[in-house]
Amino acid sequence: MKNINLGDFIFESLSRFMALSVFVVLVAIFVVLYIDAKPAIDSFGTGFLTGEIWAPNMETFGALPSIYGTIISTIIAMAVATPIAIGIAIFLSEIAHAKIKGVAGTLIELLAAIPSVIYGMWGLFYFVPIVRDVTGGSGMGLLTGGLILAIMIIPFTASITRDSMNTTPDILKESAYALGATKWDVIKDVVLPYAKIGVIGSIILSLGRALGETMAVTFVMGNAQRIPESILEPATSIPVTLANEFTEADSDIYYSSLYLLALLLFVVSFAIIATAKFLFLKKERS
Amino acid sequence: MLHKNKRKILNTVVLALSTTAALLGIAILFWIIGILLFKGLSVISINTFTQDGTPPGMEGGGLRQALVGHLMLTSVAMGIGIPVGMLAGTYLSEYGAGSKVANFIRDLSDIMMSAPSIVVGVFVYGIMVAPVHHFSGWAGSVALAILAIPVIIRTTDDMLRLVPQTLREAAYALGAPKWKVIFQVVYKGAAVGLMTGILLGVARVAGETAPLLFTSFNNNFFSLNMNDSMASLTVTMFGYASSPYEDWQQLGWAAAAILTFAVLFVNILSRVIMNIKKGKR
Numbered sequence: 001m002k003n004i005n006l007g008d009f010i011f012e013s014l015s016r017f018m019a020l021s022v023f024v025v026l027v028a029i030f031v032v033l034y035i036d037a038k039p040a041i042d043s044f045g046t047g048f049l050t051g052e053i054w055a056p057n058m059e060t061f062g063a064l065p066s067i068y069g070t071i072i073s074t075i076i077a078m079a080v081a082t083p084i085a086i087g088i089a090i091f092l093s094e095i096a097h098a099k100i101k102g103v104a105g106t107l108i109e110l111l112a113a114i115p116s117v118i119y120g121m122w123g124l125f126y127f128v129p130i131v132r133d134v135t136g137g138s139g140m141g142l143l144t145g146g147l148i149l150a151i152m153i154i155p156f157t158a159s160i161t162r163d164s165m166n167t168t169p170d171i172l173k174e175s176a177y178a179l180g181a182t183k184w185d186v187i188k189d190v191v192l193p194y195a196k197i198g199v200i201g202s203i204i205l206s207l208g209r210a211l212g213e214t215m216a217v218t219f220v221m222g223n224a225q226r227i228p229e230s231i232l233e234p235a236t237s238i239p240v241t242l243a244n245e246f247t248e249a250d251s252d253i254y255y256s257s258l259y260l261l262a263l264l265l266f267v268v269s270f271a272i273i274a275t276a277k278f279l280f281l282k283k284e285r286s
Numbered sequence: 287m288l289h290k291n292k293r294k295i296l297n298t299v300v301l302a303l304s305t306t307a308a309l310l311g312i313a314i315l316f317w318i319i320g321i322l323l324f325k326g327l328s329v330i331s332i333n334t335f336t337q338d339g340t341p342p343g344m345e346g347g348g349l350r351q352a353l354v355g356h357l358m359l360t361s362v363a364m365g366i367g368i369p370v371g372m373l374a375g376t377y378l379s380e381y382g383a384g385s386k387v388a389n390f391i392r393d394l395s396d397i398m399m400s401a402p403s404i405v406v407g408v409f410v411y412g413i414m415v416a417p418v419h420h421f422s423g424w425a426g427s428v429a430l431a432i433l434a435i436p437v438i439i440r441t442t443d444d445m446l447r448l449v450p451q452t453l454r455e456a457a458y459a460l461g462a463p464k465w466k467v468i469f470q471v472v473y474k475g476a477a478v479g480l481m482t483g484i485l486l487g488v489a490r491v492a493g494e495t496a497p498l499l500f501t502s503f504n505n506n507f508f509s510l511n512m513n514d515s516m517a518s519l520t521v522t523m524f525g526y527a528s529s530p531y532e533d534w535q536q537l538g539w540a541a542a543a544i545l546t547f548a549v550l551f552v553n554i555l556s557r558v559i560m561n562i563k564k565g566k567r
Contacts, residue, residue: 008465015373015380016382019388020391022435022436028409032412033408087308091304096308107315108311114549115545118318121538126321182296184297212401215520239496259408262409270401273401
């Protein structure tokens, strides 16, 4: 007697349908972006990636200023954030006493909960003037954008890195201490090698986050569609261009070019996040 | 002897640097919170909640339209996101447990959790705004829901899997069908965890700006019409903060303070609930 319960049939179908909707939405994002980007792909081809001129009034669209800004600001962010985040993770997992560990860990995680638009606004009113005083110029540009991005991703990288470090078995650390190792010896020769894969994964994941972050940098990049001569001059990035120009686009090819930027951003960050998840962070889930 | 000293000095240096890094992070948190308290709370008055935005230079403007709009956008988003996310999470942990489909969906959902939110805004513009030629609150809510669903799926899945298998088996042994087991045993056992998942989903989308820029857009007037462009705290804040008018900037800080403290409150609430649960065990 194999009769499937009606309640089960309904509930299982419904829940499976909802689970599959995740896949459907993801495919739909690719398809919609691709269809809308098609006119730009057809008219500019690979020249879109290397074109230095983004001039809506002449219907010339080259994405290089946006791509350049995205890459440079992300590099600055990663270079600043990674050592600080690993330092914080070391503090939280190896140095702090149990009581401080809980409080400090929570505070760092709350830093990650602050909405990105707040970082942007804080950056514009408090961070830009500092950069301006130190370096001269407008204070807006890739350096400021990169630093704000760094502050945004530090708590994110730090908490995943800490979680990886915490998986190191105590017995391994204790045996090293018993041999006379200092804390740093233990961190460098036991904890980091043990947690290496998770740490690399968290850094790559943060890279994916930094690439697509919009509001934190929109305020402070200066929004100039050109390749700046230095990191102190106003520039733009893919998310910044989208945020500033999408509602202003007045021709089909302009829209299509913006869709193509969005498609590029989505494909690249999807690939980076997938790499982090599948190659490095996989085992921590199960 | 020299070698040992070197090790000790290096050890001290690294430990000091790590501690400094942690202090730096915490200092930035307090810096931002301090500014929001100082700049935001000094501006907030009863007018902030009862008055709509005014043109620059006019006295007494408030954030009513943005607050109401934000609540509506977030509520509708959660109205879509909670059932979809919880059902999908239920599939991953119960009906589909261990199957290839479930594992595949779990991976995709995890990736979606980190996907750039502005791209979701562009996508929703393409399917919901461009075809009808006008911005709408519905579009904004759908964009937020797409961002909330992966968070809810992840916590639902994790929390349901924490429910001991033996509890399920005990219910099966009494002859209960699977759906009854899920509703009456699994959901009950994981209730607190599920609540946390929903709160985390709210905290995730309540602070989003980028997906709303091209969907719900902004509105300077009070509106309850989800079919029209709708103000939100975040987009209003973006507009006010980048404007050159001082009274608008001040309202921007008020919006920033309200938003941040609300998001941090929800975040802390979800932690407290989790801790109470852990304490009970």
